[in-house]
Amino acid sequence: MRETNIKNMNKLFFCRLSSLILKVFWVFLIMSLQISIVWGQGFSQDEESDETYAIDSAKSSWWYSGRAKENYENKSYREAIVDFTRAIMLDPEVPEFYYLRGNAYAFNNQHDMALNDYKKALELDPDYLSAIGNLGKEYFKRRDISGAFRYFLSYLRLLPKDPKLFFGIGLNADYLTLLNNLGWESLRAKRLPESIRYFNSYLKLAPNDPDAYLGMALIYYNYRDLDNALLYLNQAKELEPALYQGLSGLIALENQGCSYSVEDKSQLSAMFEAISNTHDDIKSITRLGTWKFLFGFIYFFLGIAALLIFVFRLKFFEGYIFYLALLNLSFGLKFLSENPLIRLTEIPSAEFWQYAMPLIAFVIPVAFILFIRYFIGWGWKKSILLLLIYSIIQGVIKIIADYSEPAQNIYGTANTIFGLLAAVVLLAHLFLPEMRKNREVQLIGAGLGFYLLAILYDNLAHLNWLPNKWSFDEPAYLIFNITLIVVAFKRITNTEKEFFLVKQDLETARNIQNAILPDVNPKGENYEVSSAYLPMALIGGDYYDYHLADKDSIGILIADVSGHGISAALIASMIKVAFNSQISNVRNPAMVLQRMNLGLSGQLNNEFITAGYLGIDLKLKKLTYSSAGHPPLILYRRSKDEIKEISVPGIPMGIFPETSFNDTKIQLKSGDRLVLYTDGIMDVANPGGELFGKRRFMELIQQTKNFLSDDAVDAIIEQLNAWSGKKEDEAHEDDITLIIFDMM
DSSP states (O other): OHHHHHHHHHHHHHHHHHHHHHHHHHHHHHHHHHHHHHHHHHHHHHHHHHHHTOOOTTSOHHHHHHHHHHHHHTTOHHHHHHHHHHHHHHOTTOHHHHHHHHHHHHHTTOHHHHHHHHHHHHHHOTTOHHHHHHHHHHHHHTTOHHHHHHHHHHHHHHOTTOHHHHTTTGGGSOHHHHHHHHHHHHHHTTOHHHHHHHHHHHHHHOTTOHHHHHHHHHHHHHTTOHHHHHHHHHHHHHHOGGGGTTOHHHHHHHHTTTOOOHHHHHHHHHHHHHHHHHHHHHHHHHHHHHHHHHHHHHHHHHHHHHHHHHHHTTTTOOHHHHHHHHHHHHHHHHHHHTOHHHHHHTSSOHHHHHHHHHHHHHHHHHHHHHHHHHHHTTOGGGHHHHHHHHHHHHHHHHHHHHHHOTTSOOHHHHHHHHHHHHHHHHHHHTTSHHHHTOHHHHHHHHHHHHHHHHHHHHHHHHTTSSOOSOOOHHHHHHHHHHHHHHHHHHHHHHHHHHHHHHHHHHHHHHHHHHHHSOSSOOBOSSEEEEEEEEOSSSSOSEEEEEEEEETTEEEEEEEEESSOHHHHHHHHHHHHHHHHTTGGGTTOHHHHHHHHHHHHTTOSTTOOEEEEEEEEETTTTEEEEEEEBOOOEEEEETTTTEEEEEOOOOOOBTSOTTOOOOEEEEEOOTTOEEEEEOTTTTTOBOTTSOBOHHHHHHHHHHHTTTSOHHHHHHHHHHHHHHHHTOOTTSOOSSOEEEEEEEEO
């Protein structure tokens, strides 16, 4: 039988080991795929460089460049890339080669390579206008609005004489550019008096700019003032004759006395259409940036709100609120970083965004998975845990790659893979039997499904399979995020309800416990009793009570249950029942403890009770004391001004039902004081962690020896609060009970 069990255990061990190895293998396989995606492009280029780019040493770089241009014009982009690469290998310092190869890459849908070539062209020639413009277009294609805006603005600042490029940028440029923009904008809107005013103001500050003269010429032509139109046109052409080559309508304006042909009008119409298109493109960038700022502000606000809720509810430590806050703050920073105006202000700096964005991209999936875990757990076969491990490893790889090669765009494909894995795993959990009735999980699934549909629409629209007028992924994620907030809010509400019910139950239990404690302390002709009880929570595990069998005797019980909270309070109520049944044995403390122990043993659920019981014959002033593992009784002799402890051996109640207890007898005198207490007094700690201890307690009893019993109790409790640094309404680390009996 034993050998069979060992074999079964071995089989179980090897099954679990095999399962673990299989899971690790799949994670390793997925990460290998990830690494190959991130850097595979560079590897493939290196592998084919030796044979594909073989060079004829008899031919120059410009010869290869010329043939590459022919291939480019014939739309043979791959052949053009090869020849441009040969030209670069022969002469790597010519920016035009990189720019033209970048164009070929762009038309060949190799946009990352195109970006790198445009940037290399700018490294060699920072004022290479065509490279700057194409960089702006490439960033605009991939919806990196801040990058597009930055390069468009650089283009405009380097070529501030082309009216087509000024529209929509004036508010972000200097005062001169603003005046020129307003002049052209007013002219396009046919507000001719305003246009004249703006152009005149501009020409007073920049009299050598042909732009404004061209604008004035078109204004006067609209007024049919041909003489002034021709005058301003001549001034414009004298300043820069090559600026308007190819615009036959403007040449006709000079040669034919401003009389236009149909062809001329179409030429001018085409020019203004180009101006309008440029204007609309820039406006769309600004409009999109405004939406991103709005989304960023909403997410950031929600993140701050969630973080404040988490801090205010820190005692509950609801981690899902923290991860929701982290998720929204990260998305808020992501959207704010994509706003061009924020990037242009450089507050924070460009270096901040360069290092922050990879970290934000790392935090978003990790925070999302940790949030989901609170509602799904680690999932079927620990799939949520594996997804978390994958996202962490992927994030680290992306951070390292981005910091080492910041020019690479490594986010799109990697995030797509993670998104697909997360979608498959999470949607699969919706159909698990235990999740079908979980409304929180179903609501999260509905929001996720809506978001995935929006992503699907955007991808199909990108392929021109659906209309490409709208993008739904960002509004859809906002809706998905709202479902997460709703789920979190419902969880908070449920927690509050449960906490309220528990608190209500605790209040009820406290009222019950207060009811089982003595309402008043007994007082007679020759004795006085005072007490204090401070539970560590709403309810505690200490208990004390009195036996008043007749006017000549009194019994005092003090007990401390080993646990705390509700269970200890319930045991305390059991002690009262057991204690009340022993009132006839008030003069026999050992018998009281023995019978209480017999009734309580086997019912304390692995807890135990320390207790001390003293019976006093008030007429004879004779004390009998017994203990069940309780701290010693303290006796202060006023006649001798001395303090001593009275210890009686005994084991706690509730452990062995047949336990016998011993007692000791002491003759009391007038002025004697007895102090009973629980060990919570010794265990009071100050902010530095130092315990109050027995020595300080004994010194405190000595200091209060001349106080009335009530005043002595109050003074001791006050000193304990001062030592701990707690207020009167703050709980200590353990229940505290103190009883002082004075013999008159």
